[in-house]
Amino acid sequence: MAAQLLSTSVHDTVPGQYVRPESQRPRLGEVVAGARIPVVDLACPDRAALVSAVGGACRSHGFFQVLNHGIDAGLIAAVMAVAREFFRLPPEEKAKLYSDDPARKIRLSTSFNVRKETVHNWRDYLRLHCHPLDQFVPDWPSNPPDFKETMSTYCKEVRALGFRLYEAISESLGLEAGYMGNTMGEQEQHMAVNFYPPCPSPELTYGLPAHTDPNALTILLMDEEVAGLQVLNGGKWVAVNPQPGALVVNIGDQLQALSNGEYRSVWHRAVVNSDRERVSVASFLCPCSDVELGPARKLVTEETPAVYRNYTYDEYYKKFWSRNLDQEHCLELFRT
Numbered sequence: 001m002a003a004q005l006l007s008t009s010v011h012d013t014v015p016g017q018y019v020r021p022e023s024q025r026p027r028l029g030e031v032v033a034g035a036r037i038p039v040v041d042l043a044c045p046d047r048a049a050l051v052s053a054v055g056g057a058c059r060s061h062g063f064f065q066v067l068n069h070g071i072d073a074g075l076i077a078a079v080m081a082v083a084r085e086f087f088r089l090p091p092e093e094k095a096k097l098y099s100d101d102p103a104r105k106i107r108l109s110t111s112f113n114v115r116k117e118t119v120h121n122w123r124d125y126l127r128l129h130c131h132p133l134d135q136f137v138p139d140w141p142s143n144p145p146d147f148k149e150t151m152s153t154y155c156k157e158v159r160a161l162g163f164r165l166y167e168a169i170s171e172s173l174g175l176e177a178g179y180m181g182n183t184m185g186e187q188e189q190h191m192a193v194n195f196y197p198p199c200p201s202p203e204l205t206y207g208l209p210a211h212t213d214p215n216a217l218t219i220l221l222m223d224e225e226v227a228g229l230q231v232l233n234g235g236k237w238v239a240v241n242p243q244p245g246a247l248v249v250n251i252g253d254q255l256q257a258l259s260n261g262e263y264r265s266v267w268h269r270a271v272v273n274s275d276r277e278r279v280s281v282a283s284f285l286c287p288c289s290d291v292e293l294g295p296a297r298k299l300v301t302e303e304t305p306a307v308y309r310n311y312t313y314d315e316y317y318k319k320f321w322s323r324n325l326d327q328e329h330c331l332e333l334f335r336t
């Protein structure tokens with residue numbers, strides 16, 4: 001029900017359905033602040049150094065920030081502005097787009113998977129399929145008026161960036177540059193525009209609880225002023241505060257499988273705060289549903305046998321959405 005959207009009302013207290021049991025709370029006081037997050041400068045003229053920086057970050061953290069990514073700062077500001085404006089639309093306008101069916105290709109929803117979860121999360125999100133653009137854009141929101149144009153320009157650029165990153169990631173594994181782009185087919189692209197309203201008791205709930213992304217690669221555009229993303233590193237939750245102008249990249253489950261477990265699909269979560277709303281725009285590159293996935297053949301040797309079996313993305317994605325977020329890594333279900 002659209003009435004469940006958080007962004008359509010103001011909250012003085014956290015309703016019971018959002019309150020985590022004591023043992024599952026975020027323990028914000030224990031989060032590591034100011035940790036160094038790997039940075040990759042895409043303008044680096046030394047290809048070998050760039051590839052090695054990417055490989056090191058994928059191995060140690062499963063995520064990194066990219067600088068000099070080529071997406072214009074003005075466009076990024078426009079994307080954030082239109083995202084904020086969207087969530088300020090009147091309730092009746094938003095109700096038209098509401099759905100809790102994960103199979104819908106354009107939907108405004110709340111929390112994560114309201115049909116499956118027992119405790120809700122302090123987030124509303126607009127989830128859009130984005131590729132091929134001309135197939136989906138006509139059905140995207142036509143309000144705010146510049147939504148379609150701004151978001152479709154961004155989608156094209158972020159996709160191109162994703163494919164550039166695939167090349168560097170492939171090379172860093174000793175695979176040919178085109179390996180990922182080629183094996184995952186004409187990939188789907190999804191976008192989640194996340195809106196985390198101010199929350200009266202951030203200690204009791206999450207914007208998004210710990211999860212790994214089920215797709216191949218995620219490129220995250222974050223609010224520069226309001227922090228909230230945290231990643232698990234060395235057993236500790238670490239706050240991610242990217243450098244100005246940077247985008248955050250994280251390895252998803254499919255690249256962990258493809259790398260035969262060498263690269264990590266990082267556990268991450270979003271926490272909320274009591275003062276300010278927070279917006280993020282996640283772009284997900286997803287393999288075609290019928291492509292067979294699994295460890296790259298070249299990475300499977302006698303010493304490093306296949307850690308995961310082969311499967312289709314369709315099988316994987318259905319499994320992911322049939323579960324709740326805060327369970328074990330979905331890839332565990334695909335071990336050999």
Ligand code: OGA
Pocket residue numbers: 192194208213222228229268269270280281282
């Ligand atoms: C996601 C995600 C983090 C954030 O949408 O999968 O992890 O900071 N978002 O919004």
Ligand code: NI
Pocket residue numbers: 211212213268
């Ligand atoms: Ni995520």
